[in-house]
Amino acid sequence: MDEVRWLDEREERAWRALQFMQMRLEAALARELAADSDLSYPDYVVLVALTDRPDGRMRLFELAHELGWERSRVSHHIARMTTRDLVRKERCGSDRRGAYVVVTDRGRGAITAAAPGHVAAVRRLFVDRLDPDMLDAIGEAAAVVLAGLDGEDRAVV
Amino acid sequence: MDEVRWLDEREERAWRALQFMQMRLEAALARELAADSDLSYPDYVVLVALTDRPDGRMRLFELAHELGWERSRVSHHIARMTTRDLVRKERCGSDRRGAYVVVTDRGRGAITAAAPGHVAAVRRLFVDRLDPDMLDAIGEAAAVVLAGLDGEDRAVV
DNA sequence: CTAACATAGGTGATGCATCATCTATTCCGC
DNA sequence: GCGGAATAGATGATGCATCACCTATGTTAG
Numbered sequence: 001m002d003e004v005r006w007l008d009e010r011e012e013r014a015w016r017a018l019q020f021m022q023m024r025l026e027a028a029l030a031r032e033l034a035a036d037s038d039l040s041y042p043d044y045v046v047l048v049a050l051t052d053r054p055d056g057r058m059r060l061f062e063l064a065h066e067l068g069w070e071r072s073r074v075s076h077h078i079a080r081m082t083t084r085d086l087v088r089k090e091r092c093g094s095d096r097r098g099a100y101v102v103v104t105d106r107g108r109g110a111i112t113a114a115a116p117g118h119v120a121a122v123r124r125l126f127v128d129r130l131d132p133d134m135l136d137a138i139g140e141a142a143a144v145v146l147a148g149l150d151g152e153d154r155a156v157v
Numbered sequence: 158m159d160e161v162r163w164l165d166e167r168e169e170r171a172w173r174a175l176q177f178m179q180m181r182l183e184a185a186l187a188r189e190l191a192a193d194s195d196l197s198y199p200d201y202v203v204l205v206a207l208t209d210r211p212d213g214r215m216r217l218f219e220l221a222h223e224l225g226w227e228r229s230r231v232s233h234h235i236a237r238m239t240t241r242d243l244v245r246k247e248r249c250g251s252d253r254r255g256a257y258v259v260v261t262d263r264g265r266g267a268i269t270a271a272a273p274g275h276v277a278a279v280r281r282l283f284v285d286r287l288d289p290d291m292l293d294a295i296g297e298a299a300a301v302v303l304a305g306l307d308g309e310d311r312a313v314v
Numbered sequence: 315c316t317a318a319c320a321t322a323g324g325t326g327a328t329g330c331a332t333c334a335t336c337t338a339t340t341c342c343g344c
Numbered sequence: 345g346c347g348g349a350a351t352a353g354a355t356g357a358t359g360c361a362t363c364a365c366c367t368a369t370g371t372t373a374g
Binding site: 004005006007010011013014015017018020021022023024025028068115116119120122123125126127129130132134135136137138139140141142143144145146148149152 | 161162163164167168170171172174175177178179180181182185225272273276277279280282283284286287289291292293294295296297298299300301302303305306309
Binding site for chain 1: 321322323324325332
């Protein structure tokens, strides 16, 4: 049992501020999205991922990987979105275990309507508050931490 | 209707990386906490807040404010924690609408057991991956964004 | 070829988070 | 004092996220 290295004041401040910012930011964005679009934040990111593809379709496991979601989460969420006619599922010919998720017209309409407001909110609350140096610093720091997380996952598996 | 100012490549990169980092980091910390402590992340932060007080007690609304939670969330969560004997509620004498949350012995035991591992994980996955400059930059950036969010809230209310 | 394993996806249970709404109490202006 | 507004907290419904587990299909070592 080694001694515990608690966080010092500077470390604690940065860590807590980041946590708090993330929580408040996500809550604010989700609220704004819900207020003017009938989409939740998860709905939004799914539709962004799908409409980034020229054919508006993706395998479920691709979606899971791209969004960093668990497979089961994708399954549940796509099921909910399907009942709202934002996406639909199609069986996959080449791999009969698999399925495609395809964005519907209604889904396209929803994301087209929602995106400008959401991007404006991201700017107003986050991007435009920070000067480019800070933004780069954050991007770089996040990349470093992500690389560490990836490394752990690979080590464990 | 003004033109939409979409995010440029640098902005998008920073924003996405931050989102992704936050998601993966919180998931990893929550999993680790759950694996060796029977506490969820929300349980953990509640117990930290309570044990920071000399008497281990707080009003529910204080807890809501300190954690940045909605009142209803606090109410539900404390109810769940009460059934597990991590905290208990006490009626407040001076304000008969109110109630205290008090950490129990079991709650103290749980947080004492969980904290070293959690702090070690925060170090391993986040704090120790970044040099002090980066950490400060993040703390500062988060503070700026938080100030903006506070400003909006005050303006709306 | 077949047995073992890996992968794609689905499902039910449970805990988490929010919303709308409710009651009880306190505060505050008149 | 009294009546309206604000505040403290609770509650039920609903959507979100994870876990443990399941089926079906594909892959590969022997």
